[in-house]
Amino acid sequence: xxxxxxxxxxxxxxxxxxxxxxxxxxxxxxxxxxxxxxxxxxxxxxxxxxxxxxxxxxxxxxxxxxxxxxxxxxxxxxxxxxxxxxxxxxxxxxxxxxxxxxxxxxxxxxxxxxxxxxxxxxxxxxxxxxxxxxxxxxxxxxxxxxxxxxxxxxxxxxxxxxxxxxxxxxxxxxxxxxxxxxxxxxxxxxxxxxxxxxxxxxxxxxxxxxxxxxxxxxxxxxxxxxxxxxxxxxxxx
Amino acid sequence: xxxxxxxxxxxxxxxxxxxxxxxxxxxxxxxxxxxxxxxxxxxxxxxxxxxxxxxxxxxxxxxxxxxxxxxxxxxxxxxxxxxxxxxxxxxxxxxxxxxxxxxxxxxxxxxxxxxxxxxxxxxxxxxxxxxxxxxxxxxxxxxxxxxxxxxxxxxxxxxxxxxxxxxxxxxxxxxxxxxxxxxxxxxxxxxxxxxxxxxxxxxxxxxxxxxxxxxxxxxxxxxxxxxxxxxxxxxxxxxxxxxxxxxxxxxxxxxxxxxxxxxxxxxxxxxxxxxxxxxxxxxxxxxxxxxxxxxxxxxxxxxxxxxxxxxxx
Numbered sequence: 177x178x179x180x181x182x183x184x185x186x187x188x189x190x191x192x193x194x195x196x197x198x199x200x201x202x203x204x205x206x207x208x209x210x211x212x213x214x215x216x217x218x219x220x221x222x223x224x225x226x227x228x229x230x231x232x233x234x235x236x237x238x239x240x241x242x243x244x245x246x247x248x249x250x251x252x253x254x255x256x257x258x259x260x261x262x263x264x265x266x267x268x269x270x271x272x273x274x275x276x277x278x279x280x281x282x283x284x285x286x287x288x289x290x291x292x293x294x295x296x297x298x299x300x301x302x303x304x305x306x307x308x309x310x311x312x313x314x315x316x317x318x319x320x321x322x323x324x325x326x327x328x329x330x331x332x333x334x335x336x337x338x339x340x341x342x343x344x345x346x347x348x349x350x351x352x353x354x355x356x357x358x359x360x361x362x363x364x365x366x367x368x369x370x371x372x373x374x375x376x377x378x379x380x381x382x383x384x385x386x387x388x389x390x391x392x393x394x395x396x397x398x399x400x401x402x403x404x405x406x407x408x409x410x411x412x413x
Numbered sequence: 414x415x416x417x418x419x420x421x422x423x424x425x426x427x428x429x430x431x432x433x434x435x436x437x438x439x440x441x442x443x444x445x446x447x448x449x450x451x452x453x454x455x456x457x458x459x460x461x462x463x464x465x466x467x468x469x470x471x472x473x474x475x476x477x478x479x480x481x482x483x484x485x486x487x488x489x490x491x492x493x494x495x496x497x498x499x500x501x502x503x504x505x506x507x508x509x510x511x512x513x514x515x516x517x518x519x520x521x522x523x524x525x526x527x528x529x530x531x532x533x534x535x536x537x538x539x540x541x542x543x544x545x546x547x548x549x550x551x552x553x554x555x556x557x558x559x560x561x562x563x564x565x566x567x568x569x570x571x572x573x574x575x576x577x578x579x580x581x582x583x584x585x586x587x588x589x590x591x592x593x594x595x596x597x598x599x600x601x602x603x604x605x606x607x608x609x610x611x612x613x614x615x616x617x618x619x620x621x622x623x624x625x626x627x628x629x630x631x632x633x634x635x636x637x638x639x640x641x642x643x644x645x646x647x648x649x650x651x652x653x654x655x656x657x658x659x660x661x662x663x664x665x666x667x668x669x670x671x672x673x674x675x676x677x678x679x680x681x682x683x684x685x686x687x688x689x690x691x692x693x694x695x696x697x698x699x700x701x702x703x704x705x706x707x708x709x710x711x712x713x714x715x716x717x718x719x720x721x722x723x724x725x726x
Contacts, residue, residue, distance in 0.1 A: 230614075253613075261611065267607035278612075325611075329616075
């Protein structure tokens, strides 16, 4: 069996003296959607931040066979890792269009312009508001912009931290449908942290459940969703 | 009315002065000329504040160093003043980039207080170093602009220097706008100013971007110093006074607004000259700057053009 596209082994992370991740292992195959579930404070956000060197870490993070641990955020981004942080992933003072251009900051190819237009077609509201300051958009529109901004990198791995946070259920469903469509069309590997376990398990291929900084469970998403004990113990629905 | 007269009496106001239109106009022009300087240094302060969230108290000191270099290049080395000023701007930009790399970047960018203390320390160190190297005797730096006045009304003169100072500031604002809105490094700088974490996550190298901001701000501050020093005399404490007026200008404009910095600078320049002339406040000129800062903080803490930060929780 060939190694997975993203291979994480013995990942530990700490904020100062407070150890948040106690050596977790997980992997995501190329083109898959993986979801990380768990209670508040389990270390889900920290896991995503660790992959981008936004927190001090130990352990191994291999992407396409290449070690990312020890590299700087700016260099990890240049390897094709895009990260949509929780809540405020946009540049509020910059226009929608400038946000999109910032998303393509490390690219120097000639297709940036065409990509912007393409995402305006996927998210028409962004096209309509292209000259408006991002901070003037609604919460849902800002979340779309943050995701479109991340896609402007043409990422090989997209990290999404609570994309549904603060969004109305209908908008959340539409957003997840768009994410699956992008995953199918572009083959973008995705790692999603999500509170809405039912929704996330519906679109994911594999699922991991974190508990107090340790990996409590893992398996194909549909199996976890079907297991009543798992649902009662970890997923709360 | 009686109260007004007695209040004005405290300030020894002469009604001859107040009704002298030419004097008003003369002070108006002088105010604009001073204001152009305050606007330049305020612009530099705002650039750093916008991108880092703290006030760089060493901004005036970096400008002081720049103006001394301009003096060396022009008076001692014999370069034309304008060329000397441009060389000094480049040199102070290099020094500022070095200072940022060595003294600022080691500190975590999200803890503002230690950084403010560091800039206060830099102010003392640079001002003293300038005094040690070049001494405390006063020198005079010629202006970049010709003397004389193309337009005169009696004692009121619109001098070339006033025109040049104002033109310089507006040119700087125009170029800065183009740089920040049309270039990639400008986009990086604005992205870092807007959201540090997302800037990292799109691959912007935050440290060098902030270093670039320091270099650019120092060059603009040096230019501001080169505009004002011909009116005063060059000595090691000169930019401290300018810094205080520029702080008032930046506070009035809203600290995070570049347009606000320019308008704030011109208003403070005008207020200073009019108050000093008509209320005979020459000993209290500096106090007018402090008064502006106090009033702004009390009445409208976001200044005239500052943005109120609204955050979704």
